[in-house]
Amino acid sequence: DQQPSRVLRGSTVNFLANPRTNGNEKSTVYIKQGALVLGQAGRILWQGAFSDLPTVYTGLPCDDFGEQLILPGFIDAHIHFPQYRILAAPGKDLLDWLNRFTFPEESRYSSSEHAATAAEVFLDRLFTNGTTSALAFCSVHKACAEALFSAAEKRGMALLTGKTMMDRLAPDAVLDDPETGARESKELLDSWHNKGRLKYAITPRFAVTSTDAQLQLTGELYRDHPDCIMQTHLSESPGEIATVQSQFPWSKDYTDIYDHFGLLGPNSFFAHGIHLSERECARLAEAGSTVVHCPTSNNFLGSGLFDIDHVGNQARPVGVGVATDVGGGTSYSMLQTLGEAYKVAMLKGRKITAHDAFYMATLGNAERLKMESEIGSLDAGKWADIVVLDPKATPVLESRQEVSETLEDILFSLMILGDDRAIKATYVAGKSVYKKQ
Ligand code: GUN
Ligand code: ZN
Structure with missing residues (x-):
């Protein structure tokens, strides 16, 4: 060869x-x-x-x-496949946007036919934007992940994805239950993880939409398969943070919830991480986890300004990835995403050079995914x-x-x-x- x-x-x-x-x-x-x-x-x-x-x-x-x-x-470290039609949906904030636009749209992905057609459009869109690999969310439906894996396999690309797990606070059409979520995740993992260039990502949506029982089983699955990716959302919007505080009153902070259920680790990817305390950053750094900066989404949903020097503080650096977060994100383009990251840094009094930015979108994201010997x-x-x-x-x-x-x-x-x-x-x-x- x-x-x-x-x-x-x-x-x-x-x-x-x-x-x-x-x-x-x-x-x-x-x-x-x-x-x-x-x-x-x-x-x-x-x-x-x-x-x-x-x-x-x-x-x-x-x-x-x-x-x-x-x-x-380019490597996109956080993107939602079943949101490809809802870019530019004007939510009041994250939770409003999820409830009004996102959950109804994702409910369509119970259909294998719909998911298969959508997967082709989605992957074409990545390629026209120069993105060759992505760590993607699917919907809650097993058929959705099957469709995206199959389409990516045909294209010979390195794609990482998984079935989203969510068992509360959303319409029934996008909910599973702890046992079904864990079983279907395991079935998908057995079929697709390390098949060709594909990898399985264990994917609890976020603490808001998972019960203790679901997070518990998710942590056990990750413990049994530590070479898989674990991806979720963390500390994105004030409304979300207030919600999880009331749902998990015993927790020290948002990060502590995931930590409690065994979801922090070197293969863990936490999208957003805008409002993290010093304690949370220190714990994420210790675990070797990655926080993924999604600037166009954060600005569009009014979630807040990511502080790259706080999260990446060299005294206890948390690894930082960069991503579009389509459909909360407003562009598939990693160029646009890097430009927005630059502007967010400016507003925080920070500096990102173009060298830094392009490194993050290529080798940087590859290193976070531990795929730097293969891509980047x-x-x-x-x-x-x-x-x-x-x-x-x-x-x-x-x-x-x-x-x-x-x-x-x-x-x-x-x-x-x-x-x-x-x-x-x-x-x-x-x-x-x-x-x-
Ligand atoms: N938090 C939980 N789900 C989502 C999602 O689909 N998009 C964004 N931006 N944040 C989330
Ligand atoms: Zn997201």
């Missing part, structure tokens, strides 16, 4: 480490006249300067992207999951590049001004899955 299939030519941007802690120089390799060799088995076989391309590869078909940027594909950079041996960005995709971007001098300038303009129009091409496992006309 070392058979080469094609060469990609362009300006390669590769990530080696976190620029925040290692500096841009040591963490990023930018080759203006770069090249990649993709293998027939879907991996990157070679990467470097085009002038150094080994002669054995010179006769291969070549996709020449000129001075456009070749990067590792352009190193030889990794899967050829790749996005090509056009820094001159729009007239405004084109003008901006006339005064851009550094890679930081180009990446920064792309994350502030770019969106799906800037996605020139997307490759998954070495295959072209999207090409802009």
Whole structure:
């Protein structure tokens, strides 16, 4: 499986480490006249300067992207598949938005046919936005997760998802019960976890919609399968936090509820984490868990401003991922998401460079998922999951590049001004899955 299939030519941007802690120089390799060799088995076989391309590869078909940027594909660390039709639903706050728009829409995913059709639209949308992997929520219905896993498997992509568990405070059509939730999760896990590039994510929606009995069984499932992902929501909105305080009066804080049921661990992903106390951050850091920043969603739902330097405080750093959170999020574009993360940081008096941001959306999220040996950079041996960005995709971007001098300038303009129009091409496992006309 070392058979080469094609060469990609362009300006390669590769990530080696976190620029925040290692500096841009040591963490990023930018080759203006770069090249990649993709293998027939879907991996990157070679990467470097085009002038150094080994002669054995010179006769291969070549996709020449000129001075456009070749990067590792984006990884979305939190997104909801069954919400793909309800972006831009104007809720008063999180709980109102869930009750009025989200739960009714998710109830449609009891139908395998609906879920199968939707999965194709959803995955197409990821690819047109340069996203090659995602940690996704499904609805409560087993059929929904089956449909998304099947569609992702056909596309050869690394997708992580699971059946949502929720057994209270929502319409019957989107509720399970503790035993059914745990049993169906286990069945899905047995069928799909580590099948090809897929992984199972144990998925209790959030403490608001799960009883003690459900959280208990969920914790036991995670204990039995610690190599699965565990994903949920944490400390997103004031109304949600007040609700869980009244539901779990014995808890020290919101994080303590999940901790009590054994849901904190190195493979745990907590979306939002906007209002975390010092104690909660210290405990999440100790557990090695990840908090996922979802800036377009937080701004859209008025949930609050995430403080990246508080959560990521180097004295006890909690790992931070970044994600769209579609359909609370307002864009599938990780470029737009990074731009919004920048603005949120500014409002908190913090700074995110474009190097930091692009690292987070690629190698950073891969490291949090413990998949960095497989995805997240352009190193030889990794899967050829790749996005090509056009820094001159729009007239405004084109003008901006006339005064851009550094890679930081180009990446920064792309994350502030770019969106799906800037996605020139997307490759998954070495295959072209999207090409802009
Ligand atoms: N908390 C519980 N469920 C959800 C959801 O679907 N979206 C968001 N943003 N927060 C949640
Ligand atoms: Zn979410």
